[in-house]
Amino acid sequence: GHPQSVPDFQPSANATGLDLQQSNNIEKKIVPLEDMDLYNQQQQQRQQAPKVEQFVPLDDSASDASFSLCGVTLSPLSASSYSPMPSQNYGGPSSSMMPQQPMHQQHPVAQDQSSGASFALPTSDVEAFQAMSFGNQPPLYMPVDLPGQPMPHQAASSCYSPPPPSVASAVSSDATGGGAGASASASSAASVSGGARRAKQREDKFCGVCGDKALGFNFDAVSCESCKAFFRRNAAKGVEALKCPYEGNCRIDISNRRFCKRCRLRKCFDVGMKKEYILTEEEKTEKRKKIDQNKLLRTLETLGLLPKELTPSELADREIMSESDVQELTQLAEYYRQSAEVRVAERHGQRAANVDDLINFAELSVMRVIDLSKKLDEFRQLSQPDKVCLLKGGALELILLRGVISFDPDHARFLDETDTASAESDSMQGQDFLRAAGPNAGHAFFQLARTLRSNLQCDHHTLVLLLACCLFSPDRAGLSPEGRDLVEESQVKYCMLLERLLRTRFTVSHARKVYPQLLTQLAELRGLEKDFSDLATMSNPRFVPPLMSEFLDLQDGGSGSAKHPQHRSSPL
Amino acid sequence: GHPQSVPDFQPSANATGLDLQQSNNIEKKIVPLEDMDLYNQQQQQRQQAPKVEQFVPLDDSASDASFSLCGVTLSPLSASSYSPMPSQNYGGPSSSMMPQQPMHQQHPVAQDQSSGASFALPTSDVEAFQAMSFGNQPPLYMPVDLPGQPMPHQAASSCYSPPPPSVASAVSSDATGGGAGASASASSAASVSGGARRAKQREDKFCGVCGDKALGFNFDAVSCESCKAFFRRNAAKGVEALKCPYEGNCRIDISNRRFCKRCRLRKCFDVGMKKEYILTEEEKTEKRKKIDQNKLLRTLETLGLLPKELTPSELADREIMSESDVQELTQLAEYYRQSAEVRVAERHGQRAANVDDLINFAELSVMRVIDLSKKLDEFRQLSQPDKVCLLKGGALELILLRGVISFDPDHARFLDETDTASAESDSMQGQDFLRAAGPNAGHAFFQLARTLRSNLQCDHHTLVLLLACCLFSPDRAGLSPEGRDLVEESQVKYCMLLERLLRTRFTVSHARKVYPQLLTQLAELRGLEKDFSDLATMSNPRFVPPLMSEFLDLQDGGSGSAKHPQHRSSPL
DNA sequence: AAGCGTTCAGACTGTTCA
């Protein structure tokens, strides 16, 4: 959906100025009759368009001239703003409603006319433009087609005086090999095509409208940035809708271009700007959509959720998650990151050798899970008892999942993302934890970590999502019925997010395999309790709830609630 | 110092459009030779200017024509932007550096010329302007004086084509009695003066520059608002500094006026706009000063500190306080107002019959004085002991002054400004207070109130200032030396503010009398202690300081300081 | 690199208010 996209009918004339650098390209522009017919047929077939008007006569000698002229400079029709509908033959924008692009390969005639004047070899750039546009002291606006003009392209819609007649002589010096011979039968056409080349080089530098410095083609004509913007803003209105504050024959230059819209716009059209090159509203939204999509992809790549430089076909096999999904995911990951910074105040700085490492690690993990949980809206909406149920019932699983997330297999120790400098405080605890948790604890944990990390290729975000899914387990003992519904709803939400993440990270077909496996892992996590028998006390109601309740209260910011325990549900 | 102010030489022609309604005013415009000479002489005498060039010939018949032209429409010189220095004869801005005003009474010629065309009685306003300015299809700019032109005013500086020749016939109908005879010898001048009148009425409506609707004169020419603004913004640059993006002969109209600065500005000058009418930077600051002054006066009137509608001479006898003074004063009054809202929490709502009313009233007053004091920067900078000294030492005086402020003589009771609905709570306390304070207490208080309120005409603000002066008494016992200096400094500040307030409320001479009397009252206040013997306990160190200290601490917002009495100075 | 759209600061204008 973009004018710049390569059109389907490449073989037709392309003269974007660049191609002019390669002299043999000119040959390409001269399309033999048969090819042209073929091309027209293709067009008709492809677009199911009504029969296209043919303007290539079959065997008239004059037809050769007019046709080869078309091949090089196309027809006056395509450049004239007064021609209501450019023919499809010339690759103009299709008249169907499909967002087919205007093409670059056909070329304005108007440029060639005015460019003919530039051969006077002016001394300065400004003079060059002036000569090019007006001659020296041009008469005022004369919208005339002088019949019998010797130069055929003069019949086009230029509103200003014809260039001085020094064209032909100046051309010869620059008319190098390739194009000249091929440029067909009409003798005048030869000089035109050579002139077109020369003019291109000149016009590469100056705006055909106002004479300001130009960077290249805009809307199919060489123009400066300001005229480009002007044309985009005003072309839709049309010349007739604007009115000239003067006499309607303003000569536009760099100093007065701002003043008369009408004459400026008219000149824009005159030098070959085409409003069809301006993106329509639909094309713009489409393009914007594409840009957003790309931005999203780049974000995902940055987050490591998408391999870099995927081919479009590889991309097509995936279902990229939405921007709001990414938003939510990164938010969750940020909460996790913050939770990893939680320290238990009393222990901070003093290596607690006398306290059981088992308790140390577990407590810290639980604290961090609590910290994370309390930032989730879904968790906040639960009643205090239901919160405790989730945390209590899921304590071991959550600790283990957190362990997998923070476990560094390379160094075989736990690392929380922050505080890596003094990492031993946590990492060593983890080792002790595994040793103390039970005889088979280490094996079970490593098995879990390997399955998730290696077999199922879980990355950080995936694991954090899994953690959320685990937290919101609706089948925890003791949940209130209403709480159960809320929890299930939340779990569904995070599970679906997880699934969409998988369909982003992997192909859809692969995600379809991995997703149930992850849920299976979540289920198997429950069976691990036997391996962590010594840790079972963590889920012992006599131990956990007071700790949790207090911590839940303490972090609410309400200094009163800790002192005055209230049994209202949801103090948050 | 303003162009709009009425000039000194009123008798000369004044034709601001309004005067044109009165037909006999035309006589005034025709100034006989002798008057003109006299006028010139006056001008020379007044301004001590070098001899002014005379351009009124003495006894040429042609001179009559040109002179009467001057009388009515002035000379081309005054309208032409090319005349480097307008003659003082015509009331133009003086060439001296004194800020003498440009005058309104002389009139542009350019308008009169173009206005001659308006007699074609166009159907629409726009047509009227177009006819007026250009005729139908005028040739381009021709800065010519055609010699021998039949219409003398045609020789002026209009750059556009002459109006259609239907002038003379249309004029006769409007040439009413008064002016015609007086308008002197040249027959053509008569029609011109009639034309001028007619033109004025037309020109009152249309901008001489662009033809847009005009509201009146701007910079001495009839123009629309936009051309006014344009002229103000660009006149200083001068025509030469601007360049025309076209050929330098733009015909300005409402649709293209914004495009060519140069030609628009040139036309502004052509129609008689004068850059001397634009306020200089100094004039602008002066004007702004005046506006600020007026704003200040209005503020003071609103605050009741200045009688409304003072004559300038009455105003001259006063010294209006500065805006920052007003700011400070209103701030102080606001603090007082807030302090009057202070309630003693424990007593709020329960009528304390068992507690001595004496204590009730006194305590409440002191509390409010403390509340006020603590909002004053100067007070805050004092050390805690010094604060206590001021409050303790001035307690009785401050209570009494507050009493005067809040005393309502009409109902003979105390009213604090807020809580007037349930006013009894305070007002009755006051009565009891006076009864309980001592045998002579009532008399002494009423005496004080009468002196301040009636004799010395103290208003609310004055009394509040007096309260501040009383608070910052540097001779209170127990003040530290540093504190004493600070307090004195503060008292001086408030006393000076008081003095300036008096010089605003009264004439300077009256203020000079009142001010020392107020200070005397402040001194006499000290002698009143004997009349309030029973209240003397208030200044008893055993009673007051603990109360005050606590209250001072309590209102600091520092919850700790009340519980942990700290003897650092200035916890604020 | 070419050629689209987008964004934004700045210039000016002309209206309105005081």
Added chain:
DNA sequence: TGAACAGTCTGAACGCTT
């Protein structure tokens, strides 16, 4: 009269896709 304001337009700079 000036001040202030809102609104328009411009054009340079930038980002993005092909």
